[in-house]
Amino acid sequence: MDFDKKHIRNFCVIAHIDHGKSTLCDRILEKTGAVEVRDMQPQLLDDMDIERERGITVKLNAVNVTYKAKDGETYLFNLIDTPGHVDFTYEVSRSLSACEGALLVVDATQGVQAQTLANGYLAIDNKLKLLPVINKIDLPSSNVEKCQLELIDTLQMDPDHCVLVSAKTGQGIDVLLEAIVKYLPSPQGDETKPLKALIFDSKFDSYRGVIIMIRVFEGEVKVGDKILFMSNNNIYQVTELGIRTPDQTKVQSLKAGEVGYLAASIKNIKDVSVGDTLTLADNRTEEPFAGFRKTTPMVYAGLYPSDNKDFENLHNALDKLSLNDAALVYEPETSIALGSGFRCGFLGLLHMEVIQARLEDEYDIDLLCTAPSVVYEVVFTDGTRKFIQNPADFPTDHTKIKETYEPYCKVEIMTPKDYLGNIMTLCEKKRGDYISLDYVDETRVSITYEMPLSEIIFDFFDKLKSVSQGYASLDYQVIGYRLSDVDRMDILLNGEKVDALTTIIFKKTAYGRARAVVDTLKDVIPRQQFEVPVQAYIGGKIIARSDIKAVRKDVLAKCYGGDISRKKKLLEKQKKGKKRMKEFGKVQVPQEAFIAILTVDDKN
Amino acid sequence: MNNNINNIKSLYLHIPFCDNICFYCDFPKVFSRYFDKKLYINKLINDIKKLNIPFDSLMTIYIGGGTPSSLSILEIEPLLYYLHQSFPSIKEFSIEANPESLTLEKIKLYKKYGVNRISLGCQSSNEKILKYLGRKHTISDIQNSVAMLREENINNFNLDFIYGIPNQTLSDIENDLNFALKLNPTHLSFYSLQIEEGTILYNNLTKIDNDVDRKHYDLICSILKKHNYIHYEVSNFAKKDYYCRHNLTYWKDEEYYACGVGSAFYIKNKRGKNTLSLTDYLNDKNKIETEIITKNDEEFEYLMLNLRLLNGFEIADFNKRFNKDFLNTYKNKLSKLNKYIVITDRVFIKPEYIYTMDQILIELLP
Numbered sequence: 001m002d003f004d005k006k007h008i009r010n011f012c013v014i015a016h017i018d019h020g021k022s023t024l025c026d027r028i029l030e031k032t033g034a035v036e037v038r039d040m041q042p043q044l045l046d047d048m049d050i051e052r053e054r055g056i057t058v059k060l061n062a063v064n065v066t067y068k069a070k071d072g073e074t075y076l077f078n079l080i081d082t083p084g085h086v087d088f089t090y091e092v093s094r095s096l097s098a099c100e101g102a103l104l105v106v107d108a109t110q111g112v113q114a115q116t117l118a119n120g121y122l123a124i125d126n127k128l129k130l131l132p133v134i135n136k137i138d139l140p141s142s143n144v145e146k147c148q149l150e151l152i153d154t155l156q157m158d159p160d161h162c163v164l165v166s167a168k169t170g171q172g173i174d175v176l177l178e179a180i181v182k183y184l185p186s187p188q189g190d191e192t193k194p195l196k197a198l199i200f201d202s203k204f205d206s207y208r209g210v211i212i213m214i215r216v217f218e219g220e221v222k223v224g225d226k227i228l229f230m231s232n233n234n235i236y237q238v239t240e241l242g243i244r245t246p247d248q249t250k251v252q253s254l255k256a257g258e259v260g261y262l263a264a265s266i267k268n269i270k271d272v273s274v275g276d277t278l279t280l281a282d283n284r285t286e287e288p289f290a291g292f293r294k295t296t297p298m299v300y301a302g303l304y305p306s307d308n309k310d311f312e313n314l315h316n317a318l319d320k321l322s323l324n325d326a327a328l329v330y331e332p333e334t335s336i337a338l339g340s341g342f343r344c345g346f347l348g349l350l351h352m353e354v355i356q357a358r359l360e361d362e363y364d365i366d367l368l369c370t371a372p373s374v375v376y377e378v379v380f381t382d383g384t385r386k387f388i389q390n391p392a393d394f395p396t397d398h399t400k401i402k403e404t405y406e407p408y409c410k411v412e413i414m415t416p417k418d419y420l421g422n423i424m425t426l427c428e429k430k431r432g433d434y435i436s437l438d439y440v441d442e443t444r445v446s447i448t449y450e451m452p453l454s455e456i457i458f459d460f461f462d463k464l465k466s467v468s469q470g471y472a473s474l475d476y477q478v479i480g481y482r483l484s485d486v487d488r489m490d491i492l493l494n495g496e497k498v499d500a501l502t503t504i505i506f507k508k509t510a511y512g513r514a515r516a517v518v519d520t521l522k523d524v525i526p527r528q529q530f531e532v533p534v535q536a537y538i539g540g541k542i543i544a545r546s547d548i549k550a551v552r553k554d555v556l557a558k559c560y561g562g563d564i565s566r567k568k569k570l571l572e573k574q575k576k577g578k579k580r581m582k583e584f585g586k587v588q589v590p591q592e593a594f595i596a597i598l599t600v601d602d603k604n
Numbered sequence: 605m606n607n608n609i610n611n612i613k614s615l616y617l618h619i620p621f622c623d624n625i626c627f628y629c630d631f632p633k634v635f636s637r638y639f640d641k642k643l644y645i646n647k648l649i650n651d652i653k654k655l656n657i658p659f660d661s662l663m664t665i666y667i668g669g670g671t672p673s674s675l676s677i678l679e680i681e682p683l684l685y686y687l688h689q690s691f692p693s694i695k696e697f698s699i700e701a702n703p704e705s706l707t708l709e710k711i712k713l714y715k716k717y718g719v720n721r722i723s724l725g726c727q728s729s730n731e732k733i734l735k736y737l738g739r740k741h742t743i744s745d746i747q748n749s750v751a752m753l754r755e756e757n758i759n760n761f762n763l764d765f766i767y768g769i770p771n772q773t774l775s776d777i778e779n780d781l782n783f784a785l786k787l788n789p790t791h792l793s794f795y796s797l798q799i800e801e802g803t804i805l806y807n808n809l810t811k812i813d814n815d816v817d818r819k820h821y822d823l824i825c826s827i828l829k830k831h832n833y834i835h836y837e838v839s840n841f842a843k844k845d846y847y848c849r850h851n852l853t854y855w856k857d858e859e860y861y862a863c864g865v866g867s868a869f870y871i872k873n874k875r876g877k878n879t880l881s882l883t884d885y886l887n888d889k890n891k892i893e894t895e896i897i898t899k900n901d902e903e904f905e906y907l908m909l910n911l912r913l914l915n916g917f918e919i920a921d922f923n924k925r926f927n928k929d930f931l932n933t934y935k936n937k938l939s940k941l942n943k944y945i946v947i948t949d950r951v952f953i954k955p956e957y958i959y960t961m962d963q964i965l966i967e968l969l970p
Binding site for chain 2: 528529549551552553554555556557558559560561562564565567568571572574575578
């Protein structure tokens with residue numbers, strides 16, 4: 001298979017979450033014959049169980065297919081599916097840098113949404129040619145014209161170039177394939193120059209070592225070549241090159257304009273950094289790529305094995321997961337209450353849930369996850385500064401604190417204007433500072449707020465959906481730290497401080513928060529054999545208390561011959577449930593407690 | 605476990621027929637008028653025969669339901685006759701009865717064939733509550749039934765009551781206790797109302813308050829104690845020497861036979877359950893579900909059941925049966941539970957924690 005650059009199209013598929021990217025990719029694979037219809041399964045490019053289970057894409061996925069166009073020529077498409085959730089924006093930006101074009105998918109029933117714009121602008125910034133694709137046109141509630149108008153208003157897209165498809169039924173896919181050939185540019189780049197390739201993804205394979213996804217911009221790389229990573233000057237010999245069709249197919253070389261994978265017996269994933277430039281050791285390119293901004297985790301939480309014996313297993317599992325997930329960071333920490341575990345950094349709550357689910361499903365580790373927190377900054381009276389990833393590390397001695405800072409973000413919400421009032425109320429409640437309001441068209445508005453990251457990472461998205469009946473969409477990006485008056489709130493169970501339940505709270509609303517948290521804990525923690533006081537403690541004082549009454553009845557009143565097997569099963573189930581709880585002093589606390597305290601509504 | 609089948613001492617027989625279905629009942633039962641009861645009794649006798657029970661091995665028989673007393677004399681006599689003929693070694697022979705269907709003739713018949721213990725379903729001494737539960741008898745039916753038992757000199761009888769009923773007050777419970785004590789039974793069972801799936805109360809979305817339930821329970825325990833009833837199992841009280849031997853078979857985790865629709869047995873290392881379908885049973889299509897009880901299961905069940913007894917179990921008995929040292933095996937768990945459990949040569953849960961014993965079991969069980 002040898003294609004000149006004119007016959008190559010490198011493009012990715014971007015969209016707001018749930019607008020049908022992965023289904024569209026499925027159809028393209030099917031139509032180009034890359035996959036036999038009988039081998040087809042939904043979300044074919046999503047490799048992970050959790051992706052298929054939840055119908056989301058977490059990692060970018062690249063695949064090469066060939067297409068025989070109406071002009072009689074055969075083209076090579078390098079197609080990259082990207083995640084839609086805002087947590088995984090960094091995956092999208094990496095995909096973009098490997099392409100010349102992007103299909104911008106818009107759900108015809110939903111119209112342009114916050115991440116349609118965010119991803120669209122990102123693509124324009126990367127100098128990609130956008131091909132708008134209006135999807136789900138088979139649905140009765142679709143409104144193609146409205147979508148087209150929105151695309152003109154927001155991204156200045158030419159409505160004549162919009163391709164109308166239904167990824168579900170396959171309608172319009174033929175037109176789309178032709179449009180890809182016609183409107184998306186072919187790659188540039190000189191094959192005769194020294195090799196210059198961009199690493200845009202990597203993953204670990206236990207047989208071949210690290211597998212790197214590359215886009216070759218200049219020159220050529222062949223099996224046997226000595227390659228050099230320009231960031232660390234490490235040299236390796238290429239053992240395998242290939243493309244995904246979507247199965248891996250070996251090739252002898254990859255040339256300027258092409259996308260493929262590379263293996264070079266690289267043992268440690270840490271030796272490869274995504275965004276790095278690859279060149280030949282004895283024929284180097286002069287200028288490396290600018291590289292990607294390193295992803296910084298936004299949310300930290302403690303992950304502890306329910307059974308302390310699993311600590312090493314958890315360590316190994318995190319090592320393995322991080323091989324394919326550069327955004328996951330972790331370091332060991334010890335909690336008085338929970339024993340040994342890890343403080344892990346995530347991109348957002350979905351990312352956290354995904355990691356948690358993978359650790360439990362793929363590695364069979366029962367986990368206990370502490371309340372997630374953003375990273376605060378404390379400035380001490382002596383001028384020193386400290387970033388606080390774990391609320392339990394927040395200083396208890398207030399006389400030493402000069403100022404505290406918390407991360408803020410710019411939040412963009414698109415919504416039908418009917419919900420504007422609700423949404424603004426919600427944003428004010430979440431300490432948002434109003435910035436601007438723009439009409440997208442006569443019915444929809446885009447509102448911008450700046451608000452603390454801590455207020456949006458937990459349940460803001462859910463709340464936003466519920467106050468807008470699901471219509472509002474959200475995009476946010478962190479803009480920096482701001483002065484903010486925060487303090488630590490400790491929780492005492494049965495008189496003992498539980499470090500894993502410590503949170504950092506905004507002082508002005510501390511009382512309402514404390515009340516809400518102790519009441520929630522009272523409801524979430526099951527009754528024990530004795531009464532358990534739950535107390536919230538801020539700045540040296542107990543400011544709220546709620547009591548968990550002792551359990552009064554927990555017995556099967558009747559137990560005769562026929563009840564024994566049933567009774568045994570019930571007890572075994574209860575025992576399993578109990579195993580998932582953690583014991584503090586003598587109090588059993590279920591996993592939900594750690595998350596529940598974050599999603600409470602402050603009481604007045 | 606002693607695997608010698610000759611050592612099985614108890615036989616349970618299930619009579620699934622009722623004239624009326626109570627709103628809380630989740631036992632296998634059917635409206636009696638739709639089925640051929642004589643045929644059922646024949647099948648039942650056949651099934652017992654198939655067990656080849658050695659004639660002198662059985663100590664207890666318990667005929668439960670359903671409502672065994674709903675069967676007419678003609679219907680039940682063949683069964684009683686057969687049992688009486690076949691198992692002369694029976695020490696305790698119980699039958700369940702409801703006040704509305706128990707008659708002097710039936711009592712005489714029961715007595716004739718060796719029945720020496722009656723368990724009478726009273727449930728409440730409050731007419732309104734009886735209605736709420738869907739019972740079809742009155743308070744005076746209960747009193748009449750007891751009078752008839754006394755007349756026939758059957759003085760060993762149990763009365764069943766239910767507490768923890770929505771809107772039931774502590775003084776309702778007191779009335780029940782006074783009512784029961786006046787009848788001077790040898791044995792009393794007080795069951796907290798359980799809302800089980802498939803019952804009428806469940807379908808009415810009835811809710812139970814565990815805190816109130818506990819108050820009822822504490823009152824029952826304290827008053828019965830005052831009147832010299834021994835609280836020997838979670839829900840059971842008896843005068844000295846009148847514990848229900850048949851039911852002790854279950855709680856001591858011993859083996860038992862069972863015949864009839866939906867009845868459960870424990871033979872060798874198998875627990876099993878006869879079909880729940882009366883139609884299948886009558887058509888000789890008794891599908892028996894069985895489960896193998898491993899040594900681990902057995903230990904689990906032994907503890908789960910024996911600890912229901914207020915005097916628990918003998919450590920030596922455990923050690924012999926499982927061929928290991930209880931105290932040593934459970935050392936760590938026991939040290940966490942010392943507030944709730946007493947250890948002498950026996951192991952038992954403190955009475956004040958018996959009503960939350962599942963909390964303890966979850967910690968203790970292997």
